[in-house]
Amino acid sequence: MAAPQAGITTIAGLSPSLSGACSLPALVIAKQDPRVMPSKRVLLQSPVVVIRQPTDVDENYRPHATSPFSLKLSENSSAVTLFEGDDLQYRQLFSLPHSRLVMPRRVCQPRDVSTRQGRQLQSCELRLMDPSCASFGLQLWDSEWIRLAQQWTPWETVLYVTDCRVKYDTYRQTAVGVVSSQTVLTPNPALPAAQQLAQFARRVRAERAQQFTADEEFDVSAVKDHCSVLELEQRLLALTDVTASHVVLVPAFVTWLPLDSDRYKITKW
Template sequence: MAAYVNISELHPNISHPKVVGIVIGKTDVKSFPDRKNSSTDRFTCGFTIKDSPDFFINVSAWGNDTYINGLSNSFSIGDCVTIENPLVATKDLEKGDRFSPTTPSHYRLLVTEAHSLVSPCADTETVELLLPLIHLPPKDSSDFYSLVDIVANGQKLDGSVINVLAAVKLIGVTKQFTTSDGRKGQRLEVKLFDDSVSSFPLVCWDREAIQLMQTLIPKKTVLFIADAKISFDSFRSGMVATVTSRSIITVNPDMKEASLLFSYAKQLLESGALDQDETPEDMPVESITDVYTVRQLKQKVQESPEALFGITYSFISKLDLDSSVSKVIRTRCSRCRFLASEDMLSCTNQLCPGRDQAFSATTGFDLMVDVSDHTDTLHACILSSPVAEKTLGCTTEEFTSLTEDERTAMKMKFLLERCKIYVKVFSSTKLKTGVRGTILSCSLADPGEVKQHMSALLQQH
């Protein structure tokens, strides 16, 4: 890296510096009316580069539409770039720099088409040295709030800018809109979680932040968000985090707390507890009235990240009541829903919120069933207690004392009869089909009711 000037050594008196770094943050292209010529616009974009664990600097580029948009499209967060002959300027915290990420450098770099050149770094040795830096948070890795801290502090944090560590639960759909003065915008909502809060909203308005979020794998990614803005959202009456032009997002940060959270997410994912979200979000069954075919349920849920509630008149086409009891009835930790055995003294989940408290477990039916009608099949729906007990008409104790023939008879009762099934369906990256269902209520259907709804559904097609 001899030909390059280190970011830590930059100062305004250096002539023709050549700087290299990995892009750790980037903001959208913006335009302003040119003060000297009001009929044209000036364009700008900003990014942040890092060349060592402790040093990074903001870069702003100015120029015409073609140059700035071309420059912005030529690299992304995570790419290594070489900047030749930028102007080294002292930061002005009163003006533009207060909207940029906080950096340890006293300076910032200015890039223009006439004087400077930004290009992908072609030196593979340098690139290999820079790549690991993308996983180092730009702030002290012990200086962050967990989601439970944010929720506990509530409105006291309204308007503050803090660092957040959390895992990605769900990435919503980007919504496009046009403002009253004709500017186009976009908004993406991501749901975060950690070992204490099962869902917390993070909102992105910047195209660059949205593109980064869209590359992430839900439930397998941990984020350290430096300088997220926290505000109270009166519409949801809860706290919400927002990514701003000052925020830098570190994906899967190289820090102990992040790897603990990553293992927690992995354990939850394997136990199925993430898909079974604790049910306060569930609608009361009596308020669910929309009737769907299985195909409609699957199509609708792929159009929206939100869970869909509906009724389907279908057959249970797979119901493994005659497999071993340990597959039908399971014990889970009552706090984190992690699989457990009845004789355990504590939860084996390292991040269970109740590890230091007396262990309490719940035992119940834990079935995966397939639901089918003439249009399609919804595979691997969760049917668990207490809904399963009501559906099957027996408790777990009664079930364990049934003979194999009695279990098979119970199974056949459902496989051949059409049922009225209330279901919650949501997208799940874990399943090949991309769709997961939870059965909220299931009973044998009234034939007259089935006929009425089936004719109505056929008329829709």
């Protein structure tokens, strides 16, 4: 990276003695609601440099950083403006992963949610996959991530997920991921493993398409394997080969079925 310009400070060069007297051009890799950054290409002027305390309440679920400092902006003395200098040295950072490498197999449409406190929020779910798991849910609640997710192409856009919270969903009776203010999502990271995952996803999708075509004349009466919904979930969790195909009958009520998804096939029986 080139040497900083006169009067410009780097993240590595921050110290409390620079408070009120530094300008910092930097790449914003993630931002949360409420959004106050007009762009990801910004210049911070006259911020207050303070030492981060791990016990601070507002440090919960924040991305891990190598710098021990935080920046606080004042409406009276600080400013956030677009950086007008040469940003060539920063562009490569967009593709560097900032810890899970996954492929979105489905990006659901955002839906409006009302909280118990009367707040109106938006939620969006991603269904993720990799060679170890056929489908895993990731919930988005931040409007910025939801907006960006609509630009990702299922089965093509590789994601690098960092610091994702995992919780147990009692309604679905399974674990799900939740994007919080600690989480960073990097689309199409510059990693050889990302290219390998993309090739794997293309192969899986092609094989699924062939299976759907071959099953058009499938004889349901020939299926001898039966199980409950709970047992089916346990079998899915124990899968070691997500490309394998197996048919089983499950007596159950349908409570949710996205008709535009390629995960399901409706057969008249």
